[in-house]
Amino acid sequence: MSEQPRPNFDVAESLPRQPTARATPATLTGRSVALVHEWFGATGGSEQVFRHIADLVPQGERFVLWKDRDASEPGLRESWLSRTPLRHSKAAALPLMPLVWRTLSRRRFDVVISSSHAFAHTVKLGDASSTTHLSYVHAPARYIWSPDFDGRGANPLLTLPRRVLQGIDVRLSTHVHAYAANSREVQARIRRYWHRDAVVINPPVDVEWFAAAPTADRAQARDYLLGVGRWIPYKNFDLVIAVAAAAGMPLVLAGSGPQEAQLRRLAERATVPVTFEVRPGRERLRRLYWGARALLFPVHEDFGIIPVEAQACGTPVVGLRRGGLLETVVDGSTGFLVDSTDPADHAAGVRRIGELAADRVAAHAVAFSAARFAAEMTTWIDHECR
Structure with missing residues (x-):
């Protein structure tokens, strides 16, 4: 197959949004397949996507750099990096x-499918003439390519190392036959940074499970605001607290992360009650979604599975008019999108939540189902591997 970029076709627009059955790529029958992911954490959105890809290709051998100690995922083959102290520091690694x-394995495969948000798309497990390399991209590494909205790479001292890594990233990915992006936002970045086309296949969300809340939960008062995610700087949970204060409503923060102590200090000074739910289980998270007045999501995200989960529960989203929210939230129908990071502007959206119909919010989320993802991924894989 040619290594030149293929013409783009948007799977998300060309296929039915609600297929009735999970398909399996016919072209992979009898072929050896490697499935590759970055590091494997316990609860991340990219890990959820990788699991769904693995479900589609059960014969695939699964490779990761390492898996976190609390990630109980069986059958993952870890790289030699997992046996070094660097597994504890993504930045250093x-x-x-x-x-x-490039030294992952001596084995060669007929098809390699990578799930990439750093360098996994550069993996090479066979020559381009005999191995089809496909890459599903959650984002080109933000701390390398997009330090303007992810501060992890914004230090001026990192400018030269960033440029070096950018060059390496491009040079070592010329063997990739085709890319799929998780959103139009990421599709545009792939074109801008790597000069390649990509199809758009939105990630799978378990919308049916989140929508099927017990009757008691459907009757909840929805008398608090909710913030969900990893407590790290670019997620803007400090702004979430400020928005809740401006709206005059109690807030629940669900998640975990290195900013916990800082956020707790901010919460102590807030003018509204702030409750912390550390590492809530899936069932507890669903209950939190169902009980919330709105999900606050003032972050520039690549796609954002959390806002879709919330909408599946009939919970509107108030967030930034940027990134993935432009694809997952219908402004004025399933939530409100705000151009600024002024807490007062987001609070104004919260006050308008009563204008929205919960059933319409939930219906919109169905478009991002796992069955839809399976059908679109199957079509893409079969198209590229035929």
Whole structure:
């Protein structure tokens, strides 16, 4: 197959949104397949996507750089990097990742499918003439390519290392036959940074499970605001607290992360009650969605599975008019999108939540189902591997 970029076709627009059955790529029958992911954490959205890809390709051998200690995922083959102290520091390990992906295994596969948000798309497990390399991209590494909205790479001292890694990223990915992006936002970045086309296949969300809340939960008062996610700087949970205060409504923060102590200090000074739910289980998270007046999501996200989960529960979203929210939230129908990071502007959206119909919010989320993802991924894989 040619290594030149293929013409783009948007799977999300060309297929039925609610297929009735999970399909399996016919072209992979009898072929050896490697499935590749970055590091494997316990609860991340990219890990959920990787699991769904693995479900589609059960014969695939699964490779990761390492898996976190609390990730109880069986059948993952870890790289040699997992046996070093670098597994505990993604930032320190980053410069070595391209080398690790090129020395991952001596085995050669007919098809390689990577799930990439750093360097996994550079993995090479066979020559381009005999191996089809496909890559599903959650984002080109934000701390390398997009330090303007992810501060992890914004230090001026990192400018030169960033440029070096950008060059490596492009040079080591010329063998990739085709890309799929998780959103139009990421599709545009792939074109801008790597000069490649990509189809758009939105991630799978378990919308049926989140929508099927017990009757008691459907009757909840929805008398608090909710923030969900990893407590790290670019997620803007400090702004979430400020929005709740401006709206004069109690807030629940669900998640975990290194900013917990800082956020608790902010919460102590807030003018509204702020409750912390640390690492809530899936059932508890669903209950939190169902009980919330609105999900606050003032973050520039690549796609954002959390806002879709909330909408599946009939819970509107108030967030930034940027990134994935432009695809997952219908402004004025399933939530309100705000151009600024002024808490007062977001609070104004919260006050308008009563204008929205919960059943319409929930119906919109169905478009992002796992069955839809399976059908679109199957079509893409079969198209590229035929």
